[in-house]
Amino acid sequence: MFDFHKNHKLLVLTAFLGFAVLSTVIAVFPALQLQQVKPLPGMKEMSSEELKGLQVYVSENCMACHTQQVRNIEMDQVWGQRPSLASDYYYSKQRLDFWRQSPSVLGSERTGPDLTEVGKRQPGKEWHLLHLFNPRIVVKESVMPGYPWLFEEKSPAMVTKGDLVVPVPGELLKNPDHKLVAKEEALHLVAYLQSLVQTDLGAELSPDFIPSTRKKSEAKQADTSIGLDGLQLYTETCSACHQATGEGIAGAFPPLAGSKIVNDPDPNILVQIILSGYDARPEFGAMPPFADLLTDEEIAAIATHERKSWGNTAPAVTPEQVAEIRKFVQNQ
């Protein structure tokens, strides 16, 4: 009866049905179920600009090197405040258009950093534009390709009021006298990247991370008791703009080496800038506020590192000082 060796109809039909049933159970049903999830409370819908940015993101296939998923293991804690949830993708993973399906933004390779919270980590527009034009302007070791076709060079006379001029050093342009202007695609892409922030669920609702190794959690406890590593915090948080050398980038991000504010014996202004951001000097890009992102201990460690490096010689900053200034800033 079940003679697969001689009955080709039966053989092919059985193979087909077996595969179809298994596929339905393992793929189709779970997929149907998962697309039923609702957005998280407080989640913002994507603006039309951000959606266009997502289209650029897909066209350039950024997913080939960047993931957008915070896994529920401790080592992924650097990429987000909580593990990603199905609902996080409610708006970003809808069908793009008639020709193209929902984008695979979760990714499978982390050749470059995860982008789940890049909007929080790199909030400055100038930084993103410089980085997209040529990543090595801001991160020397980067292997990411530049996207110069998202920008155009214009002679200064042709630059109109609405144009966003990117402060790129002249020698990187084809014509050193020209100005670099971001095209619409670049602005959309940056709008999309800036929108990438996890919706806050509060500590109670957020799922926990699985600790990866015991050694790591012990080391962490030890860390808090002896103080944080200012250099590492600086590398993770500040060096993207101000650079590891503290030299900044001429025309975009001010230097910290030899800076008056950094070297001021009274850390008041320095810590205020870190807490609430800074956009008073038109020749440089805007600095975002870090009050919600860093603790008093972390800000103290970073400020101390800045005041003791690159030839700077100013006294250390204590967490208590930061706490006081924070109170002052909040009361303003």
Next chain:
Amino acid sequence: MNRIILTLLAFFLLIGEAMAQTVRNPEIDQWWSSPGIIGTALLIAIISFVAILIIGARLSAFIQGLQKRSQLRDKEEIKSELVNWDEEDLDWILENRKAAKKYRLSGSEHSGRKISEDKRGLIAKVTQDPENPLVDEKKHETLQLETPQPLRSLIVWYLGAAVFWLVFGTLVGQYMGMKFIWPEMDQIPWLSFGRLRPVHTNTVFWGWASMAMVGLAYFIISRTSNTRIFSYSLAKTAWYLMNSAVVLGNFLLMNGVNNGGGEYREYIWPIALLFAAGLILTFYNFYQTVAKRKISEIYISNWYLLGGLIWTITLVVIGYLPTFQDGLGETVIQGYYMHQGVGMWFMTFTLGLVYYYLPTSLNKPIYSYSLGVLAFWTQMLFYTLIGTHHFVFSPLPWWLQTVAIVFSAGMFIPVLSGTTNFLMTMKGSWSAISKSYVLPFFLVGVVFYFVGSTQGSLQAFRLTNFIWHFTDFNVAHSHMTMYGIITFILWACIYAILPKITGKEPPALGVGIHFWLAFVGLFAYMISLMAGGTLRGLSWIEGESFINSVVLMQPYWVWRAIGGSLMFVSHLVFAYNFLEMTRSEKPAPAQVSPAISPAHA
């Protein structure tokens, strides 16, 4: 001896005890890494090892005792017999033995004292030196299979397209490998990394491997059904459909038209539809050919070929239907699709090819037909369920991840059945390997089938995901499988069949260069990315800043590019060998058809 073991045991138990006491709240999530578990496993391993040693020693002593006893008995018997023998008979036997021991060949046994001459002109060339002093001379292919001209031309068409896509696809891959070292090689949008990556993967998948597989299968399906192909024109149409899908798909990808970035389904649906139509025509053609076979049994190869086609058609439909692709639904389908694309299409179909071309190259039957049947059904059952192992620790449901991991381990069954079957078929013919230019490719392919698949199963575990997921280790794994298994086996099949149907052999030196460059290149590629990927994963676990892990990868990316270059050069040599095998001017009796020339024009 026993006392030593006891002391050792006590020692290890004490250590285990001491370690256990330092942990106050055991963490269930990491049960595998807790010292107690590791210690227990070690202890059990030590005990089993010692037990095996002891049992082994006991058994061998017992057997030796038995043997000694029976040898003694034999000796006694011979002695008693000899005493009773006639002395003259004994002398006669001994004299003969002496003469036989002294005998040496004179070197003129065949001709005697006559002058040797070749009256019928049978000898083409007399040489005192072998072709190459270092390796065995390769046996020439003497077998010519009478193949209908349209079938021959069809196979050459498919393989010709495959060779072209292999060279093109790996040129792209090689170029991207260099971009890791010189990110500013070019500033041209359609050559940027993100756009080229899917061009590389899709070209070698749907261009190279798929075209070669279908071409090679046409021969099997007709030969093992003992009948003609149902329709040559359908086969030609499918050729055009599938190739145009790759051409148009790549063109669109380079222009930034991407279906959404899900791996291996980057072609937008109209392109995928072209390819699927080609698959459906191929399936119909194969099915009809098998249906009018002139023998009652369906050879096991055809199970795999028909199964692979019907599964892949289903897969493409599910992969592109828009009904369940929003939100994380798309991610579930993505894991399912990318894994089944590899498992149900490339692996299943290529296994079908091995079941025919390996035994015929060795000129003997497959070791076990039943193992082949077992592997077929378990391939369907286990492979289908493991797609989500590409998303371990992701926001996909935990149960889905667990099922995927469990059945990944289940993959040992089809993999072991297949490997055993192929190795047992090769057993007894090992000496043939050094004399054949086909079998080394098969051997590498089969060994990688075991190693690559097993390694893949292990990589699905949660612990290994901590270290390797998202790193270049994945890239190493996919080259180990798609290149080490699929590509090496396809080469073996091509070298096995083309000379038999075109009557033209590839240059032995060319095949040798092809083999060694590809083999060494693959190793450089694989080892460098595995080492770098592991270090990168560890750096992430340690919580170092991300850019450190980029700097750390640099030397490994250089080695990857070197390995990739060797692989690419080997493909150029392979293309040359292919042209040699299909060159038009050819000695009788096998005639070449003019129809094959467009394939390599």
